[in-house]
Amino acid sequence: MSYGIYIGRNHSADGHAWLAGYGDEPSSHWLEIAPRAEHAPDAVIEVGVSPAADLPGQRSTIPQVPQTFRHLRVSYSYYLGVPAPITNGGLNEHGVAVRDIWSTSRKELVDMTPPDQRGPNYSDLARLVLERARTAREGVDLIAALIAAHGYSCYGGNSHIIADPDEAWVVIEFAGAQKLWVAERLGPDSIRASRPGYIGTIPDHPTADFLFPDHFTDFAVQQGWYDPAQGPLDVNAVYGDGKGRWDGVAWIEDEMCQRAARPEKITLPDVIWSIATERLTGDTAGYGQVVPLMHPAHDALRVMWHAPVGPVTAPLVPVFMGMTDVPLEYGPHRYLTTGESARFLDARHAGRNGDTISHVPQGAEVTHSAFAVHKRLMHLAFQLQDPLLAELFDHARRAEATLAADLPAVLRSAEILLDQGEEHLARRLLTVQAADWLNRALHDAQALAEAAEHRLRNLGALNLSANPLKPDQIW
Structure with a gap:
């Protein structure tokens, strides 16, 4: 399902907006940097879903653009048969962030989705926005154009929050292969959580704050789902699940509104809490992201705070657009990677049994998986919630406070180097510093997990039942 929250700049203590959230998928996750790239005039990319997907379809190609933008993202290996690698978004060099x-979509739309559906899937759209959009509005227009030209492949409907330092948009794409989508603008006074993404009533025609295709209202009327005489079209009631704001969304939006009303407004710790609280975040959260939406002096200085699992027991660590690489520990590993159980780190079977060689390099596989280490710590904490979960939650938040105190000096140092034309030295500084922070967090998690396992064993508290323990979550 995933989760995202946008906080407009008028609510922020730092004077800029925020986009935060996590992915929610049962597979491996890894952090990666996609460099800026040039492409041949006749280049194409493959998009869509396969016949093996939850809602089957056909893979197809669409034209590539001449240049794609540098971006940071988290990728993962499985969700409802969508071909890997998959992404829910990240941050690009122009300051566009995506969740x-x-x-x-309503049942009738899901039912009318043809088994040969074609066009970009939800991950394709997120990646293409990161690769091609210079602003959030460009991201909306890109999704609209892609759906109009190529269709949309889905597993029942999806949405995106696309944000830049000036505004954000909620975009919902609907099942049914009818090229239906709708977008709502969020501004400096907005606080919006999505899980699932929702939009309420919309005007009769597109405006500066609401966008949708020409046939959006007419199709609902033709199907007998909407009568204009009864008032404005409620998108969630007519095209969605009809439930409006889910309980978890209502709770976190109300909580953040209360924090925004304080004299100090919303701070970085508040934003982190909104995706780390155990009431919302557990094992299904495959990672965490917090993006401060601002325009620094140089694009290389853009920051994304990253946690390798749900941040309920893991600190978020700053990573930079200007980094040249990610530590191997935070890259792909075989742990929970779909298909890896049928593969070897051995080439002897390569020629006679198809896809039997691991997609993970041997040198990467022998490093500790940050994803696996932090998952272990999470599940140790869930077995002793009082007091271990609270202790580890507080420990992660103290680590983030230390990083937040160190971050301005690192950014200022890199800025000075960039101002002097020393791009190579600036990128080296950002890469080395981020790697140090990430690996310190990993080593911390390893030590904490060893101590926590001994603690549970001594207490006889290891849960060996078929029912995993977890916090009481709203969703």
């Missing part, structure tokens, strides 16, 4: 969040 993908499930948003179910």
